[in-house]
Amino acid sequence: MTIDMLFDDVLVEIFNSYLKLHYWLWYRQRNTWRPLVHVCRRWRYLVFASPRLLNLRLEYEGHGPTSEVLEAWPVLPVILLSTFSGHPKSDQRWDNMVAALESEHYYNRICEIVISDITNSRWERFAAAMQKPFPQLTHLEVWVYRGVVPILPDSFLGGSAPCLQTLRLRSIPFPIMPKLLLSVNGLVELSLRDIPDSGYISPDVIATALTVMTRLETLQLLFRSPRSRPHTASRPLHPPTRFVLPALTELEFGGVYQYLEDLLARVDAPRLNYLLITFFMDLNFDVPQFHRLIGHAEVFKTFDHAEVLISDRSIRLGLSPKTRLIDHLTLLELQINCRELDWQLSSLAQVCSSFPLISTLEELEIRESDQLKSSHSEDDMENAQWLELLDPFAALRDLYLTRGIAQRICGALQDLFGERATEVLPALRNLFVRTRPLQPVQEAMIPFVAARQLSGHPVAIDRWRR
Numbered sequence: 001m002t003i004d005m006l007f008d009d010v011l012v013e014i015f016n017s018y019l020k021l022h023y024w025l026w027y028r029q030r031n032t033w034r035p036l037v038h039v040c041r042r043w044r045y046l047v048f049a050s051p052r053l054l055n056l057r058l059e060y061e062g063h064g065p066t067s068e069v070l071e072a073w074p075v076l077p078v079i080l081l082s083t084f085s086g087h088p089k090s091d092q093r094w095d096n097m098v099a100a101l102e103s104e105h106y107y108n109r110i111c112e113i114v115i116s117d118i119t120n121s122r123w124e125r126f127a128a129a130m131q132k133p134f135p136q137l138t139h140l141e142v143w144v145y146r147g148v149v150p151i152l153p154d155s156f157l158g159g160s161a162p163c164l165q166t167l168r169l170r171s172i173p174f175p176i177m178p179k180l181l182l183s184v185n186g187l188v189e190l191s192l193r194d195i196p197d198s199g200y201i202s203p204d205v206i207a208t209a210l211t212v213m214t215r216l217e218t219l220q221l222l223f224r225s226p227r228s229r230p231h232t233a234s235r236p237l238h239p240p241t242r243f244v245l246p247a248l249t250e251l252e253f254g255g256v257y258q259y260l261e262d263l264l265a266r267v268d269a270p271r272l273n274y275l276l277i278t279f280f281m282d283l284n285f286d287v288p289q290f291h292r293l294i295g296h297a298e299v300f301k302t303f304d305h306a307e308v309l310i311s312d313r314s315i316r317l318g319l320s321p322k323t324r325l326i327d328h329l330t331l332l333e334l335q336i337n338c339r340e341l342d343w344q345l346s347s348l349a350q351v352c353s354s355f356p357l358i359s360t361l362e363e364l365e366i367r368e369s370d371q372l373k374s375s376h377s378e379d380d381m382e383n384a385q386w387l388e389l390l391d392p393f394a395a396l397r398d399l400y401l402t403r404g405i406a407q408r409i410c411g412a413l414q415d416l417f418g419e420r421a422t423e424v425l426p427a428l429r430n431l432f433v434r435t436r437p438l439q440p441v442q443e444a445m446i447p448f449v450a451a452r453q454l455s456g457h458p459v460a461i462d463r464w465r466r
Contacts, residue, residue: 011043012050019054048074057111062093066100077111077136082118094122101129112139120148127151133158141168152176162186171224173199181209188247191220197227203262210245210267217247221263222254226280229256245269254278257287264289272297274331281338285350295356300332304362306393308348310405311369313337315344319357332357342385349388358392362427365400366409383412387424395427400464403435410441413448421451428457432464 019033033056037044047054051074059079060069070078080097100106101113118126123144131153140161144150154176160183161167167184168191174180178201181190190213195201200223210216248269253260257279272293279285294300303319310316316335336347352358386409390396401409416424433441442449442461452459 008046012046012053015043015047015050016054051076060097060100062096065096066103066106070100070106075109078106078109079112080110080114082115090117098122098125098129101126107132108135110134111136113137114139114141116141116143118142118144118148118150123148123150127153127156130157131155133160136163137161138163139166140164141166142172143170144172154179156180159183165189167191168193170194171196174201177201178205178209181206182212185212186215187213188215189218190216191218193220193222195221195223195228197225200228203230203259203266207240207263207266211243213245215247216245218250219245219248220252222252222278223256223259226256228259230259230262240266242266242268246271248272250274252276256280257282257285257290261287261289264293268296269293270296270298273299275300276331276333276335278335278337279347281336281343281347285336285347287351288354290351291354291356294332300357303332303357304360306358306361306364308364308366308389309369310341310344310367313339315348317348317352319361342382345385345389349385349391352389352392355392359394361393362395363398363400364393364396366405367402368404383415386412387416390424393425396425397427398430398432399425399428400432401434402464403433406433406435406441410444410448414444414446416448417451419455421448422455422457426457428452428459431459431461433461434464436463438463 015033015036018036033047033054037047047056056076057079058070058073058076059081060066061081063069078100080100082094082097100110115126127150132155134157137157140157148171150172152172152174156176157164157180159176159179161180162183163186164184165186166189167187168189170191170193173196174192177192177199181187192201206221210219243266245267249271251269251272251274253263253276255278260277260279275294275297277290300319302321305320307318307320308315309318314335314337316333318334319332334348334351336344336351338344338347390409413424431445435441438461445461449459449461
């Protein structure tokens with residue numbers, strides 16, 4: 001049987017599978033259906049007869065006037081893409097795209113808008129064109145350059161976007177954000193990145209908006225600076241009523257820990273399986289709501305592997321299953337941004353001291369970046385800080401260290417004698433070091449190994465080969 005002999009419905013299903021595959025392989029391009037309609041008249045008819053099943057969209061990047069490009073095809077939903085920053089003809093293409101936003105004939109067909117290169121000279125016209133409802137708009141992504149100071153009027157999107165499913169904004173202060181968010185109860189992804197100080201939204205306002213987002217799966221809130229700290233007077237004196245985000249699986253936050261604590265005091269997310277948190281440096285980290293959130297997410301309870309990466313700018317803790325079979329689906333990562341190594345260790349130790357998962361982990365890797373090797377190689381660290389970091393890992397059996405970290409940690413461990421030698425990492429059985437030769441490490445650790453042997457908790461030292 002040749003392809004020409006297939007029934008129409010079978011052929012359409014083949015088209016559908018082909019387009020779905022190419023959607024992911026080619027960075028979510030939507031125009032991959034175009035070659036199909038040029039094969040023959042029958043294929044062209046079948047494709048255009050099944051626009052919903054095949055999810056047909058017209059990607060328009062401003063190549064040519066809208067009257068020529070969009071009119072050349074049947075009436076289909078339109079995706080506006082701005083990916084031409086720096087192109088010699090970018091101004092003309094930008095004008096063509098904004099013309100589509102302004103046109104009474106085309107704007108109601110626009111289903112996605114992705115703009116990533118707005119400059120000051122382009123912002124005013126774009127903002128003016130967006131002051132009306134877009135009835136088919138489901139995806140809106142707008143990034144501006146750091147030097148741009150955008151102002152979105154109250155009439156942005158007509159003050160309402162009931163069909164919107166994805167909202168991604170970067171570097172944009174948004175005075176009417178609370179009003180708009182309350183109208184997007186079908187939102188699946190909300191991403192507010194590089195939020196400037198002038199765009200501050202309080203945890204209470206965000207939490208109130210989230211109450212209507214029962215379909216929200218992804219939430220990203222990343223502030224530009226530590227000045228996003230919530231005002232003490234606005235923080236609740238009594239625990240607020242907590243509500244559940246039933247569909248939320250991914251949460252990414254960047255800011256001061258007090259903001260996250262205030263937000264998490266109002267929400268719960270039992271289906272969470274991806275958590276990426278970045279804190280600005282603080283002298284004291286008191287994060288009980290963060291710990292509660294992790295404790296309520298069932299998938300994190302399966303984690304038994306931890307990684308600590310120390311660099312010249314931050315310290316990062318990542319938790320995952322030892323098998324790594326589902327790393328792309330489940331991940332918990334905490335990063336604290338600061339430059340001083342002693343502050344890095346002290347900050348992470350504070351968080352780990354009451355971290356519900358730390359005491360059950362069996363495997364830990366501690367690595368340093370190349371930048372750390374050069375910038376902190378001469379630091380004379382207090383051994384007590386390393387021991388403070390290791391203390392919570394009560395169930396740890398295997399400890400993996402890169403060479404530079406091994407020199408520091410072994411220096412702390414070799415001074416432990418008697419009961420103290422078994423109080424730190426009491427379940428430790430194997431110490432793996434990424435270094436050649438291994439003998440200097442083994443010799444430096446003789447007192448610690450001997451103390452563990454006498455206490456009935458032997459530790460073997462070997463080279464980290466993987």
